[in-house]
Amino acid sequence: MHIIQQVIFVLVAAAAIYFFTKQVIRIRKNILLGRDEDLSDNKEQRWKNMFIFALGQKKMFTNPLVAFLHLIVYIGFIIINIEMLEIVLDGITGQHRLFVPFLGDCYTWLINSFEILAFLVLAACVVFLFRRHVVKVNRFTKPELEGAPTRDAAIILFTEIVLMSLFLFMNAADRLLQDAGVAHYTSTAPFLISSHIASWLNGTSPNALMLMERAAWWLHIIGIFAFLNYLPFSKHLHIVMAFPNSFYASLRPVGQMENMPIVQKEVVLMLQPERANEFPETDPNAPIKFGAKDVQDLSWKNLMDAYSCSECGRCTAACPANQTGKKLSPRKVMMDTRDRLEEVGLLLEKNAEVPVEGNLLDRIRVEELRACTTCNACVQACPLNISPLDIILQLRRSLVMEDSNVPNEWAMMFGNLENNQGPWKFSNEDRANWRNA
Amino acid sequence: MNVKLMSEMMATGENPEVLFWVGCAGSFDQRVQRITKAFAEILNKVGVSFAILGPEEVCTGDPARRAGNEMVFQMMANMNIQVLNGYGIKKIVTTCPHCFNTLKNEYPELGGNYEVVHHATYLQELIDAGRIRIEEGGSMKGKKITFHDSCYLGRANNIYEAPRQVLQALDADLVEMKSCRTNGLCCGAGGAQVFKEDEPGQTRINIARTEEAIATGASVVAAACPFCMIMWEDGVKQKGVENQIELKDIAELIAERIKD
Numbered sequence: 001m002h003i004i005q006q007v008i009f010v011l012v013a014a015a016a017i018y019f020f021t022k023q024v025i026r027i028r029k030n031i032l033l034g035r036d037e038d039l040s041d042n043k044e045q046r047w048k049n050m051f052i053f054a055l056g057q058k059k060m061f062t063n064p065l066v067a068f069l070h071l072i073v074y075i076g077f078i079i080i081n082i083e084m085l086e087i088v089l090d091g092i093t094g095q096h097r098l099f100v101p102f103l104g105d106c107y108t109w110l111i112n113s114f115e116i117l118a119f120l121v122l123a124a125c126v127v128f129l130f131r132r133h134v135v136k137v138n139r140f141t142k143p144e145l146e147g148a149p150t151r152d153a154a155i156i157l158f159t160e161i162v163l164m165s166l167f168l169f170m171n172a173a174d175r176l177l178q179d180a181g182v183a184h185y186t187s188t189a190p191f192l193i194s195s196h197i198a199s200w201l202n203g204t205s206p207n208a209l210m211l212m213e214r215a216a217w218w219l220h221i222i223g224i225f226a227f228l229n230y231l232p233f234s235k236h237l238h239i240v241m242a243f244p245n246s247f248y249a250s251l252r253p254v255g256q257m258e259n260m261p262i263v264q265k266e267v268v269l270m271l272q273p274e275r276a277n278e279f280p281e282t283d284p285n286a287p288i289k290f291g292a293k294d295v296q297d298l299s300w301k302n303l304m305d306a307y308s309c310s311e312c313g314r315c316t317a318a319c320p321a322n323q324t325g326k327k328l329s330p331r332k333v334m335m336d337t338r339d340r341l342e343e344v345g346l347l348l349e350k351n352a353e354v355p356v357e358g359n360l361l362d363r364i365r366v367e368e369l370r371a372c373t374t375c376n377a378c379v380q381a382c383p384l385n386i387s388p389l390d391i392i393l394q395l396r397r398s399l400v401m402e403d404s405n406v407p408n409e410w411a412m413m414f415g416n417l418e419n420n421q422g423p424w425k426f427s428n429e430d431r432a433n434w435r436n437a
Numbered sequence: 438m439n440v441k442l443m444s445e446m447m448a449t450g451e452n453p454e455v456l457f458w459v460g461c462a463g464s465f466d467q468r469v470q471r472i473t474k475a476f477a478e479i480l481n482k483v484g485v486s487f488a489i490l491g492p493e494e495v496c497t498g499d500p501a502r503r504a505g506n507e508m509v510f511q512m513m514a515n516m517n518i519q520v521l522n523g524y525g526i527k528k529i530v531t532t533c534p535h536c537f538n539t540l541k542n543e544y545p546e547l548g549g550n551y552e553v554v555h556h557a558t559y560l561q562e563l564i565d566a567g568r569i570r571i572e573e574g575g576s577m578k579g580k581k582i583t584f585h586d587s588c589y590l591g592r593a594n595n596i597y598e599a600p601r602q603v604l605q606a607l608d609a610d611l612v613e614m615k616s617c618r619t620n621g622l623c624c625g626a627g628g629a630q631v632f633k634e635d636e637p638g639q640t641r642i643n644i645a646r647t648e649e650a651i652a653t654g655a656s657v658v659a660a661a662c663p664f665c666m667i668m669w670e671d672g673v674k675q676k677g678v679e680n681q682i683e684l685k686d687i688a689e690l691i692a693e694r695i696k697d
Contacts, residue, residue, distance in 0.1 A: 062620075255593025256542035260507045264547060267511035272519070291505065320623040325639030371636040374503050374628030375588035380619050393503065400505030409633035410504050417509050421495035421516070422461040423632055432491035434463070434470040435438045435477075 016225035023232035034300035076121035139313030170216035172197035291397025315378035330388035462663035534589035586621030587662035647672035
């Protein structure tokens with residue numbers, strides 16, 4: 001009997017890891033569809049940022065209560081995975097509570113803390129569901145969350161609640177089986193939370209308890225494997241992506257836009273031809289792109305941002321355009337980028353030879369891009385240091401430079417800059433006239 | 438007003454301590470010209486030797502770049518850098534956070550390296566050094582005043598305290614709006630928005646921001662950006678509170694109260 005369970009366990013675990021790895025490789029490949037950007041500088045600062053923003057979740061603490069609940073769920077998730085080590089080893093070896101003999105009293109202490117955490121995670125997830133579906137916090141009710149994204153969030157919270165309950169029920173059934181002196185159930189001290197649950201189950205027959213314990217054990221572990229394989233298709237991926245994303249986050253001042261050396265060169269050749277030798281020869285036949293029209297034109301870091309987004313909507317809540325009812329939502333920019341990237345990845349997987357149909361501008365509309373004041377509120381608000389602004393500005397460049405898609409007033413402003421060196425129709429000769437005004 | 442052009446200074450062999458970058462709004466917008474004059478007046482009173490570029494200054498290119506027109510940006514930047522480098526400029530002070538951000542953060546990789554200071558920081562340093570002394574008492578005492586963070590000064594360049602310290606020197610009662618500092622609500626001008634109509638929406642950003650100021654009960658809104666000023670002027674008019682809320686740049690407030 002045990003050996004069958006062991007074999008099934010090893011097969012399930014291997015399959016879970018295999019499929020998860022496949023998804024990780026797919027996502028990595030998708031991210032690398034983006035254009036190159038060298039972010040290998042200043043390693044020390046980058047490690048620091050990863051520590052502060054990913055592990056320390058610094059920006060979450062703008063709202064301390066939510067940050068605290070989020071931290072509980074996060075720590076719970078990480079710490080309880082230590083218990084997973086025992087569960088996995090038990091599964092492979094067919095033992096039960098393999099660590100008891102090694103850890104002694106320490107084991108009781110550990111499982112007690114896991115149980116408390118499990119309970120707190122459960123409670124936090126209930127609060128989160130409440131905020132989303134009963135209180136309906138504003139940033140969770142925006143149109144881009146309708147349908148699948150809202151379902152995704154609910155699935156995550158519901159799964160966590162179920163997994164935590166299974167863990168506690170498993171220990172409760174285990175407690176009663178120990179008390180009944182059933183063989184195989186290693187004796188431990190009573191645990192804080194599960195001993196209470198055990199009292200509800202008093203009077204259940206040992207066979208039913210064994211069934212319960214095994215069912216809880218299996219559902220818990222299969223649930224975790226299933227969740228692992230759900231991650232790559234969910235906003236919950238941020239739990240992993242937060243780390244590389246904080247590491248590679250831009251270290252430029254946020255007000256600094258990325259330079260376009262190709263345009264710089266063009267202008268220098270035009271205005272200062274004597275400086276031509278400063279610029280390396282470029283292949284005149286190489287295709288030139290101005291700004292971004294599709295995901296492949298964005299940098300790989302923009303694409304990593306897209307996979308890191310947890311759809312929390314702090315950016316959108318902070319966005320002045322969104323607050324005043326404009327179509328722009330920085331969160332939607334990130335979600336559209338990710339969805340388009342997934343689509344492009346899939347199309348390329350099917351046939352890498354055929355040019356991909358459509359582009360990112362089919363999803364993010366001109367009206368949204370035009371509403372941005374470049375105020376950086378979205379960048380400031382993002383707990384994961386994502387920059388929706390960087391994507392918006394690259395798309396704007398494409399609209400103007402590739403498509404000449406420019407509102408009249410901007411066309412006039414550009415004209416004034418070219419002719420009068422200022423955005424208005426004043427002669428530049430009059431620039432110092434304010435002295436006599 | 439006695440303000441010399443860089444070309445005039447060079448002709449007499451003078452070398453100014455600092456170049457005052459006036460910017461397009463500061464040069465041409467009638468409301469913002471008052472800010473420019475106030476700041477120049479302060480520099481004159483304090484005895485800072487400075488010059489402006491006048492017709493040799495062109496737009497930094499910020500609105501073109503943010504609208505998506507890199508070509509025009511690069512042209513503007515190239516012209517400015519040639520002039521600035523030609524004069525061997527070391528230090529620039531500007532009353533415009535957009536010019537400040539572009540000169541400070543975007544010109545270096547194009548070959549323009551200068552020490553660039555925004556006038557909020559510059560005024561704060563002059564006050565700290567005792568070079569600016571404020572008259573006792575005066576009209577600001579006990580008045581409620583609120584400061585509007587410019588996005589390009591605040592979030593883009595992390596300058597939140599300098600303008601507030603300048604206001605503290607005025608003995609005013611500084612109150613904060615609902616969103617301030619890192620959470621400050623934009624005035625609606627940035628990203629070249631000031632040069633076009635808003636996209637369709639429920640309200641305008643400067644209206645929303647004006648409402649936040651009204652809620653504080655402040656009688657003065659202080660700004661440190663000419664484009665914020667333009668948006669605010671419009672916002673208080675739209676809300677019909679132009680008699681209730683006075684709009685001042687920090688330089689204007691200092692110029693009103695500076696000791697000779």
